[in-house]
Amino acid sequence: MKYDVVVVGAGPAGSTAAKFLAEKGVKVLLIDKSKFPRDKPCGGGLPLRVLNRFQYVKNENFIESYSYGGLMYSASLKYKAKVQKSEPVGAMILRRKFDFALVKLAIDRGVVFSEGKAAKDIKILKDKVKIVLDDGSSIDSQVVIGADGVWSLVAKKSGLHQRRNMVDMCVFQEYKVDKETLDRFFGEARFCYIHARFQGIAGYGWVFPKKEHLNIGVFIKKEYSNIGIGENGPEMGKSKMKTNLLEIYKNYIKTLKKNRMIPEDLEMRRYEGGALPVAPLEKTYTDRVLLCGDAGGFINPISGDGIYYAMSSGEIAAGVITEALETGNTGEKFLSKYQVNWKKDFGKDIEILLRSTKNFREQTEKFLKLASRDKKLADITLGMLHGRLSIREYRWKLIGRYLYVYFKDLFGLYGS
Numbered sequence: 577m578k579y580d581v582v583v584v585g586a587g588p589a590g591s592t593a594a595k596f597l598a599e600k601g602v603k604v605l606l607i608d609k610s611k612f613p614r615d616k617p618c619g620g621g622l623p624l625r626v627l628n629r630f631q632y633v634k635n636e637n638f639i640e641s642y643s644y645g646g647l648m649y650s651a652s653l654k655y656k657a658k659v660q661k662s663e664p665v666g667a668m669i670l671r672r673k674f675d676f677a678l679v680k681l682a683i684d685r686g687v688v689f690s691e692g693k694a695a696k697d698i699k700i701l702k703d704k705v706k707i708v709l710d711d712g713s714s715i716d717s718q719v720v721i722g723a724d725g726v727w728s729l730v731a732k733k734s735g736l737h738q739r740r741n742m743v744d745m746c747v748f749q750e751y752k753v754d755k756e757t758l759d760r761f762f763g764e765a766r767f768c769y770i771h772a773r774f775q776g777i778a779g780y781g782w783v784f785p786k787k788e789h790l791n792i793g794v795f796i797k798k799e800y801s802n803i804g805i806g807e808n809g810p811e812m813g814k815s816k817m818k819t820n821l822l823e824i825y826k827n828y829i830k831t832l833k834k835n836r837m838i839p840e841d842l843e844m845r846r847y848e849g850g851a852l853p854v855a856p857l858e859k860t861y862t863d864r865v866l867l868c869g870d871a872g873g874f875i876n877p878i879s880g881d882g883i884y885y886a887m888s889s890g891e892i893a894a895g896v897i898t899e900a901l902e903t904g905n906t907g908e909k910f911l912s913k914y915q916v917n918w919k920k921d922f923g924k925d926i927e928i929l930l931r932s933t934k935n936f937r938e939q940t941e942k943f944l945k946l947a948s949r950d951k952k953l954a955d956i957t958l959g960m961l962h963g964r965l966s967i968r969e970y971r972w973k974l975i976g977r978y979l980y981v982y983f984k985d986l987f988g989l990y991g992s
Contacts, residue, residue, distance in 0.1 A: 579605040579688075580901055582707050582717040584695045584730050587616065588883050589869025590723030591678035592630070592890030598685040600898045605715060606679070606687050607707075609694035613676035617746060617850025619880075620791050621768070621784050622667040622674075623963025626884050630891075637677045640787040641668045644765035646958050650944040651773040653835070657947035657954035660765060665964055668766075668786040670750075695724070698733035698865075705864045719864050719897050719906050723890065726853045728871035734862050744779075744852040744880060747825045748793025749845060757839055758785050769837060770961075772940045774828055779880075781828045783837065790838065794825045795880045797854075797933070822847065852880055855930055856923070861911040866893045874922070877929050879961050885922055892917045925967040943978070950981045 581597055583590045586608035594606040620640075627634050645660035659665065683689050697708035698720060705720045722730025731737040758766065762785040769783040779796035825847065832838045853873040860872040868874075869886035876882065896914040900906045947954040956974045959965035 577605075577715050579603050579715065579717045581605070581719045581721060581897060582607065582705070582715055583721040583723055584608075584698075584707070585722070585724035585728075585869070585871065586610075586612065586679050586689070586691070587675055587723060587725070587869060587886065588678055589871070589886035589890040590721065591675070591682045592887040593721050593723060593868055593894045594687040594890075595678070595682040595685050596891050596894035597897060598682065598687045600894070602894075602898060602901060604682075604687045605690060605717070606682060607690045607693055607695065607709070607715075609692070609710075611692045612679055613672045615848070616671040616675060617748065617848050618671045618883075619746075619748060619782055619784055619793050619795075620669050620671060620674075620750070620786065620789075621782075621881070622669050623881060623884050624664065624666060625963050625966075626887060627667060629884075630887055632681065635677075638669065638674055639667050640670055640673070640789070641766060641785075642666070643668060643768050643785070646768040646770065648770040648772060648944060648947070648954075648958060648961075650941045651771075651776060652941060653771075655941070655944040655948040657944055657957060659951075659955050659958045660767075665958070666768065668784060668791075670786065670789065695729055698730055700734060700862075700864055718901060719866070719911075721890075721893055721897070722865065722867045722871040723869050723886075724871055726851050726870045726873075728867065730865060731857070731867055731871050734865040736857060736859055736862055736865070736867060744795065744797050744854055744875075744877075745821055745849065746793055746795045746852065746880060747821050747847050747849045748791060749847050751790045751792070751842060751845075752788060753790045753839075753842075754788075758790070761785075761836075761838060769832075770958075771828070771831075772944065774831070775824055777824060783832065790842075792829065792832070792838070794821065794828055795852075796821060796824070797877070821849070852882065856926060859915070860918070861908060861914050863908045863911075864906050866897065866911060866914050868893050872918075874918075874926065876963075877926065877933050879963075881963060884963055885926070888922055889918055892921060928967050928971060946978065946981045946985055949985065950977070953977045953981050 580603040583594045583606045586606050594604045597604045642664035643666045648657045694710040695707050696710045699706040704716045707715045722728045766785045771781040774781040777796045781794045784791040833840050853870050853875050856873040860867040868889040874885035900910050
């Protein structure tokens with residue numbers, strides 16, 4: 577069977593790319609190894625810029641609820657930065673529902689969806705790409721999009737894959753809770769909690785209240801830690817200190833209960849975990865191949881959020897491929913436009929965040945002490961972290977406000 581484009585992976589990146597391609601009249605096949613709806617490791621916090629860029633996501637089929645504020649605590653719990661707005665600061669989703677809604681939207685636009693089938697091999701030939709599936713069948717196309725996650729088969733088979741010993745990790749659980757419980761602990765504003773550097777980790781713990789669920793998790797940056805997943809799981813890294821992420825998560829739950837941030841009778845159930853990319857790949861294109869979302873390494877290196885970059889990269893890929901098919905040029909040179917375009921679009925944000933990661937990690941306690949004393953600094957900080965404010969537009973405002981608050985604190989103008 578022949579298609580113009582085959583998209584491997586039906587997460588936000590793949591579904592978005594498929595949707596935009598189909599709207600241009602491109603014959604698209606979207607494949608995924610899972611049956612939908614399916615769960616996906618994620619906190620479920622959706623930056624508002626996703627809604628601003630992709631207006632159709634505002635539909636109730638996608639969004640569970642909205643949060644109107646947040647609290648970010650320092651590692652010592654001594655300081656907290658608080659933000660509360662009359663307008664939403666973030667949206668909450670269930671990935672099982674959100675991803676399936678994106679797939680159905682792509683199908684409505686004319687995309688052919690094949691679920692429960694995994695790509696086992698990708699062969700890039702002179703005149704086409706051949707995708708071999710796990711049932712032995714094969715599909716031909718002019719271009720293939722790899723949207724198949726951090727361990728992307730498409731990236732590996734096309735030669736774009738880089739050794740990914742360094743990955744970020746997360747562990748979380750999603751609890752079903754009633755409205756009364758959510759009202760009691762998170763108020764009508766549905767405040768989110770962020771605990772920076774919990775137990776000294778290079779990452780944070782989170783609590784995200786939703787419509788009928790409570791998502792609690794821990795995100796840890798791998799490049800600064802040695803992680804053991806579970807008591808007998810794989811250990812990665814070279815540090816002498818071994819960090820067991822599951823134990824950190826259990827301690828996080830205990831701390832939340834002790835400080836009455838969640839119900840004491842909330843019972844830990846089976847936890848979920850996942851790997852996240854650390855940074856974009858050096859190259860995200862080659863002959864007849866583009867990589868989107870986690871497969872391309874697109875992620876906020878401080879917060880771990882990747883949905884905005886996934887959907888944006890899918891949209892950008894669709895634009896470049898449509899032009900490539902129209903001109904009959906699907907080679908590497910033409911498809912290099914994709915990398916130029918995503919770098920112009922959101923690449924600068926990721927670059928700034930990557931440079932800021934180490935300083936933010938080391939200065940968190942001091943930073944939150946100042947943010948706890950200045951509402952404007954807190955607002956800019958949480959707004960940038962949650963994607964409400966543009967990193968490029970607000971970074972100098974953040975630096976300027978930080979220096980203002982720093983010297984005001986230095987001269988004792990806040991009092992004791």
